[in-house]
Amino acid sequence: MMSQSEVLIGDGAVLLELQDGVARLHLNRPEASNGLDIPTLQDLQTALLRCHGDRRVRVVLLTGGGVNFCAGGDVRTFLTKGEDLPEYVRQATLLLQAAISAMIHLDAPVVAAVQGFAAGGGGMGLVCAADIVFAAESASFLAGATRVAMAPDAGLSVTLPRLVGPRNAAHMLLMNPVVSASEALALGLINQVVSDAELQGVALAYAQRLAEGAxxxxxxxxxxxxxxxxxxxxxxxxxxxxxxxxxxxxxxxxxxxxxxxxxxxxxxxxx
The missing domain is CATH 1.10.12 (Lyase 2-enoyl-coa Hydratase; Chain  A, domain 2)
Known part of the structure; x- marks a missing residue:
């Protein structure tokens, strides 16, 4: 019998609840396609540190609310910064790097469930730092940094080649193709493609089964x-x-x- 879920973080841009060893970490800015601005990244870091500090957490299930899993950095916010953009992006990048490092060094495996776009250092970075990734048929993957005259961050220059090989990574990072779920599966970027209706249930069932492990x-x-x-x-x-x-x-x-x-x-x- 499943126990009752415990809300660890109940409001803000990132939510966290725990049930039977599975910590459900949910990006909660659907109106902004879960774009990562500094407050959201701070909330993400807080949630990951809660997972690090709670021995009851055996698996983390990472999800994003709304149509898109995570559209990367919050471009609209970036555009409001004017001459302060370099400093803002520097701070955001440091926070994103800390979140990626926290995911990788977390004892608990991280399972991601991706629908819609996973883009930029935020979306793609989170996907590549997860241990297991399920994608809905609607999912699309886009590196995107060079498209706006930036360069990869969130460890993508290392994690993406590790997953898809250096030639495929170079193409994705330099040319910014929109990669479909089926293409991502063939490349080795994700583990499984399921229907949009089944995504959350399949990912949760996998996380629950994984949480029964040692x-x-x-x-x-x-x-x-x-x-x-x-x-x-x-x-x-x-x-x-x-x-x-x-x-x-x-x-x-x-x-x-x-x-x-x-x-x-x-x-x-x-x-």
Whole structure:
């Protein structure tokens, strides 16, 4: 039986609630296509820090309200800044970088559910920093920075090539094609395409199933995946060995092994 959800952040540009280990982090500026201005980025950082500080959080489900998941930086706000634009963008970029880093270093895996546009360093950056991504058939992906004479941020110059390969990343970052959900799937940018009507339910079901896993093992696996990108196989294997040995000291490993022998579902409690 599912427990009652607990509202952790109930108002503002980013909402957060927790139920059965799944923290639902919701971008809440649908009227602005969830564009990321400084207040929104501050709210996002606050929500991610809440997830970092709560051991009950086993999975984060990232969603965006309205038609679009996230249209990137709030262009309308940018245009109001005039000569102050460089300083405003510098502050916004620092906050976005902090949010991306928080997602990557979060112990809990991040599952994203994307509908409509995921654009710019904000939208694409969040997609590339998530661990698992579901996209609705309506979803479209656009890097967009060079289209407005800017350059990639939010780690896209590293995360996007990691996902789709350097040649595809160069094309997406330099030419700014609008990439459909089916194209994104073929490129390896996302994990699955579902109908718009099914998106939230499918992503939530996946997050709930993932939340039943062993938290320490999931966190360690996520860390190995992210840190192994630049290590190479020979350097990564000793770290894998140390990680597995450390996990074997936990009760969750004993529970997992016992559950296999007893042919039942494991009940993981965490480190």
């Amino acid at each position: 938290p320490c093992a999931l966190a360690a696996t996520k860390r190995l995946l992210w840190s192994g990108v630049g290590l190479g196989v020979d350097a990564a294997m000793p770290e894998e060995s140390r990680t597995v040995a450390a996990l074997c000291r936990t009760a969750d490993v004993r529970e997992g092994l016992t559950a296999v022998v007893e042919k039942r579902r494991a009940r993981f409690e965490g480190c």
